[in-house]
Amino acid sequence: TQLLEQSPQFLSIQEGxxxxxxxxxxxxxxxxxxxxxxxxxxPVLLVTVVTGGEVKKLKRLTxxxxxxxxxSSLHITAAQPGDTGLYLCAGGEVGSNYKLTFGxxxxxxxxx
Amino acid sequence: DSGVTQTPKHxxxxxxxxxxxxxxxxxGDLSVYWYQQSLDQGLQFLIQYYNGEERAKGNILERFSAQxxxxxxxxxxxxxxxxxxxxxxxxxxxVVTGGTGELFFGEGSRLTVL
Numbered sequence: 063t064q065l066l067e068q069s070p071q072f073l074s075i076q077e078g079x080x081x082x083x084x085x086x087x088x089x090x091x092x093x094x095x096x097x098x099x100x101x102x103x104x105p106v107l108l109v110t111v112v113t114g115g116e117v118k119k120l121k122r123l124t125x126x127x128x129x130x131x132x133x134s135s136l137h138i139t140a141a142q143p144g145d146t147g148l149y150l151c152a153g154g155e156v157g158s159n160y161k162l163t164f165g166x167x168x169x170x171x172x173x174x
Numbered sequence: 175d176s177g178v179t180q181t182p183k184h185x186x187x188x189x190x191x192x193x194x195x196x197x198x199x200x201x202g203d204l205s206v207y208w209y210q211q212s213l214d215q216g217l218q219f220l221i222q223y224y225n226g227e228e229r230a231k232g233n234i235l236e237r238f239s240a241q242x243x244x245x246x247x248x249x250x251x252x253x254x255x256x257x258x259x260x261x262x263x264x265x266x267x268x269v270v271t272g273g274t275g276e277l278f279f280g281e282g283s284r285l286t287v288l
């Protein structure tokens with residue numbers, strides 16, 4: 063079973079600060095997705111990265127897929143209270159029928 | 175609104191009982207996935223259906239079963255419920271069954287077993 067470790071588990075910061083959360087595994091993934099989940103709702107896809115070393119930017123969010131496709135990071139610049147939520151990374155298993163493996167998530171709180 | 179509908183939103187039942195959770199995927203999506211989310215285990219993949227056929231199986235207990243009907247809605251049946259089955263159960267749908275397609279999640283069904 064492929065595992066994804068996310069760190070930190072909890073993060074509480076002030077509005078305007080920068081932050082980085084990590085998603086690591088000893089396994090290689092065919093793709094890596096990041097989702098954000100808000101209370102009472104299901105996860106919503108933010109980005110998909112598929113190429114080792116790939117960097118994608120979505121406004122103040124920067125996503126990076128590791129060269130070996132075993133890890134990923136999410137960097138948020140000038141965090142806002144609206145960024146508060148549970149950030150989940152999910153890896154697509156190589157050679158399987160597309161079973162996504164999710165990490166346990168990083169719970170981010172941005173205080174005004 | 176993801177377009178995925180799950181019912182019921184909340185369910186409270188007793189140990190030993192059986193419940194059925196229902197999911198209607200987004201219009202046009204052929205794949206349905208079921209996930210269980212708990213505080214200690216995170217989001218765990220249970221099972222996937224594509225156009226009525228089972229395509230992938232994850233950590234689904236033998237007490238649990240699922241099916242996808244011709245109209246593409248899906249049901250997850252949980253029987254002989256135990257306290258540890260208390261969790262959020264999510265359904266997700268996607269257009270494709272493989273590749274890097276986006277999963278669209280419903281709002282979940284919160285099951286509490288007393």
